[in-house]
Amino acid sequence: MYAIMGATGQTGGAAIAALLSEGRDARAILRDPAKGQHLAARGAALAVAATDDVAALAASFTGAEAVFVLNPPQPHAADYLGAARAASESIATAVRRSGVARVVALSSQGAHLAEGTGAVRTLYDFEHALRQTGAQVTFLRATYFMENWAEVLAPVREAGVLPSMLLPLDAAIDMVSVRDIGRVAASLLVDPGRHAPIVNLIGPRAYAPTDAAAAFAELLGRPVEAVPVPRDAWHAALTDAGLGEDYAAAIVALNDAINAGTMPYEPGVGETLRGTVTLREALAALLAAEAATPASASP
Structure with missing residues (x-):
């Protein structure tokens, strides 16, 4: 049996879906059991635990052959x-x-x-903490999520504009879909001997914001233009979107590092795998999920 943290989130959800599709026994670890009923219907066991509840987390891990763990963002924490x-x-x-x-x-x-x-920077601390546990740990170091473009679906649909903090707009960077992250995570849980202790995961090729705009335009059947968000407007844009001050500052610094090319993979360490999901496929799934969201979810 394999235990999965964040089983109703993007990466954990993709990992447990991959395991269940292979007929594996899986335990979904989540905060709200009501949100995991679709997993229970597919045969998953449910365990309730929050990241700050050591006893509940330990119980949810106990008996598992291997566990998938993540440290989810806390976007409203005063000290991120x-x-x-x-x-x-x-x-x-x-x-x-x-x-x-x-x-x-x-x-x-x-x-x-x-x-x-x-x-x-939070994942530097996460890796350090896990290395002290005595468990055999495989670190799945993923690159920029293709699904991050979900944050700009509204202006893409409503105005044909794709705002981007990734600059310049025609600069391609590695991106990977959460579907590939989940698939590889499941593989690492089931068959760890085939891989190095550190696995770097990138997509089928690098993409630029202009590629994302072109893919959206093709999917929607109308023009979509990538436009730069001015650097001095980033923090306000992020807090206006509901992020806390400290987390917004951390995202600004992350985008600065990506744009400057100062956040590489660790040279000469681990193995690098390529995903198969294209940016167009990932964006198509985002649009489909948005279209399936009940209109009653809006105020």
Whole structure:
């Protein structure tokens, strides 16, 4: 049996879906069991645990052959790094108490760097905490999520405009779909011997914001233009979107690092895998999911 944190989120959801599609026994770890009923209907066991509840986390890990762990963002924390560090220690303590032998941890490109990576700095701490557990840990260091473009679906649909903090607009960077992250995470849980302790995951090719705009235009059947968000407007745009001040600052710093090219994969370490999901396929799924969302969800 494999236990999956964040089983109703993007990456955890993709990982448990991959396991269930293979007929594997899986335990979904989530905060709200009501949100996991679709997983229960597919045969998953449900466990309720928050990242700050060591006892519940340890219980949810106990008996698992391997667990998939992640440190989800806390966008409203007054001290974003401090809150993430506390969650890292909580998860690591739960791993030790449960005695689980193997762990696959979602990490990121740039997680080996102790500074200059903005929000990714939390994963430097996460990796360090998990290395102290005594478990066999595989770090899945993914690159920029294709699904991050979900944040701009409204202006894309309503105005044919794709605002971007990735600059310049025609500069291609590695991106990967959460579907590929989930698929690879499931593979690492089931068959760890085939891979290195650090797995770098990128998409089928690099993409620029202009590529995302072109893909949206093709999918929607009308023009979509990528436009730059001025650097001095980033923080306000993020807080206006509902992020806390500290998290917004961390995202600004992350985008600065991406744009400057100062957040590479760790040179000469681990193995690099390529996903198969294209940017167009990932964006098509975002549009389909948005279209399927009940209109009653809006005020």
